[in-house]
Amino acid sequence: MTITKDFIKPMTWQGDSIKLLNQQKLPGEIEFIFLTTIEQVWESIHSLKVRGAPAIGITAAYGLALWGLQSDYTSEEDFRKELLEKVNYLVSSRPTAVNLYWALNRLVQSVQAVHGVEEIKSVLVNEAILIQQEDEQTCRAIGEYGFSLFPESATVLTHCNTGGIATSKYGTALGAFYIAKEKGAELSVYATETRPVLQGARLTAWELQQAGVDVTLITDNMAAHVLQSKNVDAVIVGADRIAANGDTANKIGTLGLAHLAKAFNIPFYVAAPFSTIDLAIQDGREIPIEERSSEEITHIAGTRVAPENVNVYNPAFDVTPNELITAIITEKGIVKGNYAEELKRVKELV
Ligand code: MRU
Numbered sequence: 086m087t088i089t090k091d092f093i094k095p096m097t098w099q100g101d102s103i104k105l106l107n108q109q110k111l112p113g114e115i116e117f118i119f120l121t122t123i124e125q126v127w128e129s130i131h132s133l134k135v136r137g138a139p140a141i142g143i144t145a146a147y148g149l150a151l152w153g154l155q156s157d158y159t160s161e162e163d164f165r166k167e168l169l170e171k172v173n174y175l176v177s178s179r180p181t182a183v184n185l186y187w188a189l190n191r192l193v194q195s196v197q198a199v200h201g202v203e204e205i206k207s208v209l210v211n212e213a214i215l216i217q218q219e220d221e222q223t224c225r226a227i228g229e230y231g232f233s234l235f236p237e238s239a240t241v242l243t244h245c246n247t248g249g250i251a252t253s254k255y256g257t258a259l260g261a262f263y264i265a266k267e268k269g270a271e272l273s274v275y276a277t278e279t280r281p282v283l284q285g286a287r288l289t290a291w292e293l294q295q296a297g298v299d300v301t302l303i304t305d306n307m308a309a310h311v312l313q314s315k316n317v318d319a320v321i322v323g324a325d326r327i328a329a330n331g332d333t334a335n336k337i338g339t340l341g342l343a344h345l346a347k348a349f350n351i352p353f354y355v356a357a358p359f360s361t362i363d364l365a366i367q368d369g370r371e372i373p374i375e376e377r378s379s380e381e382i383t384h385i386a387g388t389r390v391a392p393e394n395v396n397v398y399n400p401a402f403d404v405t406p407n408e409l410i411t412a413i414i415t416e417k418g419i420v421k422g423n424y425a426e427e428l429k430r431v432k433e434l435v
Contacts, residue, residue: 137251
């Protein structure tokens with residue numbers, strides 16, 4: 086059975102706009118919006134209309150290309166100067182996932198040796214399209230490697246949403262579940278709801294249900310009980326930024342799951358493309374952690390559930406130290422052991 090035809094394309098380049106699946110409306114409504122300015126792209130990333138590390142990278146790349154097309158510079162020097170300013174502007178929409186910077190920097194590099202404003206504009210567009218196309222193949226490979234780690238009839242727990250809509254297709258950690266489905270393998274998934282903004286309940290449960298994957302939704306605070314009592318074979322999560330030593334920033338709550346997995350002797354896997362691996366930083370202490378608005382915690386679906394004026398702390402991500410990670414699943418293979426050495430070595434593989 087193949088499920089590829091059922092994937093919703095989360096973002097599509099339209100030539101003069103970006104067609105974007107509005108993830109804020111899921112699962113109640115499948116709404117597509119059309120972004121026609123770089124400001125709308127910034128806002129869509131910041132407000133989580135599009136979220137998930139690879140997906141925000143691809144969308145930002147299209148946003149930069151869109152700005153380029155709309156600009157009326159005739160001087161190449163002025164165009165390049167503002168291009169770099171727009172990169173910084175888009176990067177400021179969300180600080181933790183390095184894919185954003187990676188994709189924008191790739192566009193900048195792609196035009197280094199290109200001359201003429203019109204030619205540069207067209208190369209920017211083509212490079213953004215290429216990033217999206219490559220991400221699809223990358224996620225497929227991650228899914229295959231991830232699936233290879235599961236025992237027969239596996240029961241797996243995942244956190245947040247790392248699926249097709251968080252990437253260009255398939256997803257990272259969820260990619261392994263889609264591959265399992267394609268191969269007809271039996272697989273059961275526990276998905277944590279992922280407070281505060283419920284990516285697990287709204288997005289992962291919906292995505293897996295659509296694909297016919299056996300998924301059971303739990304609240305975040307049920308994870309210890311489930312790992313203790315439900316014969317879970319593995320925990321698999323995505324990543325927003327992985328430092329050179331393997332320390333991994335991912336959705337808040339991941340660190341707790343990693344400790345629980347260790348306590349119950351369950352393998353803990355991180356699935357991510359190399360665009361998420363930041364070899365420029367040595368360890369997790371250097372990863373900037375985004376703090377989001379207090380309303381995400383004081384309100385649920387627009388209704389206040391906490392007292393007025395209560396102090397709120399809302400970090401969107403946490404950092405799992407490398408020693409809690411059994412393996413990092415990349416598009417180039419499964420990395421384990423000494424991450425500082427192995428990540429560098431595997432990155433060089435063609
Ligand atoms: O705040 P979000 O929803 O963008 O956080 C997403 C995650 O933490 C994902 O696990 C990560 O980006 C990997 S997506 C393939």
